[in-house]
Amino acid sequence: MKVLICGISGAIARKLALTLLEKGHQVAGIDVRPWRSAPPGVEVHTVDLRKRAAEDVFRKFRPNAVVHMATVTSLVVSGEERYRINLGGTQAVFEHCRAYDVEHCVFVGRHTYYGAGPDVALYHTENEPPHALGKFPELSDLVAADLFAANALWRLPQLCTSVLRICYTLGPSGQGTLGTFLRGRAVPMVFGFDPLFQFLHEDDVAQALLLTLEKRPRGVFNVAGPQPLPLTNVAREAGRMTIPLPEFALALALGRGGLPSLSSGAVQHLKYPVVIDAKVFKKAVGFDHRYDELETIRDFARAFPSGGQTGTHGMTS
Amino acid sequence: MSDSHDSIDARLDRLELPFNARGVDPYGISKDHLRTWFKFFGFLYRTYFSVHSHGHENIPKRGRAMLIGNHSGGVALDGAMVVAGSFLELDPPRLAQGMAEKFINAMPFASTWTSRVGQLTGLPEHAQRLLEDDRLLMVFPEGAKGTAKLYKERYSLVDFGTGFMRLALKTKTPIIPLGFVGGADAIPTIANSKLLGKLVGAPYVPITPWLLALPRPAPCEVHYGAPLIFSGTGNEDDEVIVRYVDEVKARIAELIERARDTRRKRKKLLPLGGDK
Numbered sequence: 001m002k003v004l005i006c007g008i009s010g011a012i013a014r015k016l017a018l019t020l021l022e023k024g025h026q027v028a029g030i031d032v033r034p035w036r037s038a039p040p041g042v043e044v045h046t047v048d049l050r051k052r053a054a055e056d057v058f059r060k061f062r063p064n065a066v067v068h069m070a071t072v073t074s075l076v077v078s079g080e081e082r083y084r085i086n087l088g089g090t091q092a093v094f095e096h097c098r099a100y101d102v103e104h105c106v107f108v109g110r111h112t113y114y115g116a117g118p119d120v121a122l123y124h125t126e127n128e129p130p131h132a133l134g135k136f137p138e139l140s141d142l143v144a145a146d147l148f149a150a151n152a153l154w155r156l157p158q159l160c161t162s163v164l165r166i167c168y169t170l171g172p173s174g175q176g177t178l179g180t181f182l183r184g185r186a187v188p189m190v191f192g193f194d195p196l197f198q199f200l201h202e203d204d205v206a207q208a209l210l211l212t213l214e215k216r217p218r219g220v221f222n223v224a225g226p227q228p229l230p231l232t233n234v235a236r237e238a239g240r241m242t243i244p245l246p247e248f249a250l251a252l253a254l255g256r257g258g259l260p261s262l263s264s265g266a267v268q269h270l271k272y273p274v275v276i277d278a279k280v281f282k283k284a285v286g287f288d289h290r291y292d293e294l295e296t297i298r299d300f301a302r303a304f305p306s307g308g309q310t311g312t313h314g315m316t317s
Numbered sequence: 318m319s320d321s322h323d324s325i326d327a328r329l330d331r332l333e334l335p336f337n338a339r340g341v342d343p344y345g346i347s348k349d350h351l352r353t354w355f356k357f358f359g360f361l362y363r364t365y366f367s368v369h370s371h372g373h374e375n376i377p378k379r380g381r382a383m384l385i386g387n388h389s390g391g392v393a394l395d396g397a398m399v400v401a402g403s404f405l406e407l408d409p410p411r412l413a414q415g416m417a418e419k420f421i422n423a424m425p426f427a428s429t430w431t432s433r434v435g436q437l438t439g440l441p442e443h444a445q446r447l448l449e450d451d452r453l454l455m456v457f458p459e460g461a462k463g464t465a466k467l468y469k470e471r472y473s474l475v476d477f478g479t480g481f482m483r484l485a486l487k488t489k490t491p492i493i494p495l496g497f498v499g500g501a502d503a504i505p506t507i508a509n510s511k512l513l514g515k516l517v518g519a520p521y522v523p524i525t526p527w528l529l530a531l532p533r534p535a536p537c538e539v540h541y542g543a544p545l546i547f548s549g550t551g552n553e554d555d556e557v558i559v560r561y562v563d564e565v566k567a568r569i570a571e572l573i574e575r576a577r578d579t580r581r582k583r584k585k586l587l588p589l590g591g592d593k
Contacts, residue, residue: 031538118419118422119438119440121438121440121443121446122344122345122437122443122446123442123444123446191425192426192428192429193425193429194347194430194432227341227342227343228343229337229339230345230347233339233341237339271428272422272428273345294338296338297430
């Protein structure tokens with residue numbers, strides 16, 4: 001199978017590329033970030049997904065399957081540019097899939113699609129709409145990209161589309177929303193709140209993507225593994241100190257004194273949980289996680305012992 | 318029935334919930350929080366309110382079940398005592414999981430504590446998922462109108478919601494009716510202040526003769542009835558559902574009368590001159 005990975009320079013995309021290569025598949029990738037240590041078997045094109053050069057990759061490589069991981073969160077890019085990357089990029093991917101007869105497209109989305117709030121239920125299923133988007137407008141472009149990808153299910157009936165809403169990812173790369181949030185010595189919290197966080201080891205995410213490519217399930221799927229944990233437990237297991245601050249003080253303190261940078265809307269996700277039910281996906285592709293929630297945190301903490309750097313490298317969550 | 322006075326830790330170890338290695342279950346219920354919670358509410362249950370429980374053997378040892386009861390006034394002391402009773406009186410102990418009012422989850426600390434002890438926000442999705450996971454669900458179909466009852470209305474029942482019945486039919490769940498008395502003696506509400514409620518983010522704040530809703534040590538009584546099993550799909554017409562709900566309501570009214578009767582016979586001196 002010929003697989004094209006959009007956003008190939010992210011940690012999970014690289015793992016997926018290497019696994020596919022090992023299994024004898026042909027792999028190519030597109031990313032504006034270079035992957036200098038890419039093995040010779042992987043074609044990496046350092047181009048913008050929205051430009052003509054990216055379409056040329058589709059035309060020449062003629063992939064059977066495309067994995068679209070080239071979306072960004074508000075941690076990485078702010079304002080209009082994020083909107084253009086997430087929506088423009090997703091639109092380009094599906095347009096090229098249609099034009100170049102791609103058989104299967106996997107959209108890698110996020111579980112934060114569902115939103116968080118005091119009256120939002122735990123364990124969202126795939127048929128729920130997004131909630132509380134008004135409180136976290138920086139998520140709207142990712143939600144729109146997810147919905148645009150999902151409408152390919154009826155708009156492009158010849159293309160098998162898998163829309164994955166993956167929970168937070170964590171692992172030795174330290175990438176992703178949760179990894180970035182936990183990198184520093186201290187974890188900021190909203191005073192009086194301790195939401196559940198649900199996460200999957202990055203190796204398990206790569207495995208879930210591989211199974212999706214192999215089984216080609218059509219539809220929208222939540223992807224998660226082990227049970228969620230309260231944020232205080234996550235911080236404690238990672239050897240981090242928690243700093244509970246009143247909501248107004250937290251909004252002022254973020255990004256200062258070694259605390260991670262978050263958009264003001266993200267504070268909502270430090271008060272209320274986003275937890276998904278992944279039963280349908282597990283059944284559809286036979287996925288089961290290899291790392292439980294504690295092993296996953298330990299693996300992250302070994303790579304980023306307490307006192308590590310706070311970075312903003314997150315590309316996928 | 319085993320000795321209900323064995324330690325909280327021993328009971329926690331026998332609680333049949335899927336805790337992970339750190340004592341947290343998939344809903345975020347935490348053994349550490351339960352320990353503190355039951356130490357406090359166990360004291361209230363056994364000593365401060367000396368709750369007398371009858372018929373708790375009607376609660377299944379395992380599997381899905383719905384405890385349906387009345388609010389006896391004041392704040393939801395009755396709910397807290399039923400949760401404590403399910404943990405302290407049953408063997409193996411069970412965690413009754415109530416449906417908390419939505420405003421609670423928006424309040425600092427209350428949000429965390431209710432979540433850590435399994436009292437999730439009152440949403441149909443939560444209720445259905447808990448039953449499908451074979452948990453013990455506790456519902457007060459009178460809702461906030463039930464806790465707002467004044468002292469003089471303490472033995473009455475206000476309108477019941479019907480959602481619990483549709484859910485019981487859909488999930489084929491037995492209903493264990495319960496009648497609770499004593500809450501209004503502990504917190505005799507003479508008025509409800511909506512203005513104070515607005516200030517603290519609640520629908521109202523009960524006002525007592527001593528102003529604050531601090532409970533005094535009034536004896537409480539709870540009677541559980543035999544399981545009621547209704548058959549259907551949950552998609553029945555409203556008149557069918559209302560008829561079933563009325564059956565449950567009538568059974569709860571009987572249990573309240575029985576609880577009043579047994580409490581009358583208790584020799585303990587009752588505040589406010591005894592039951593009327």
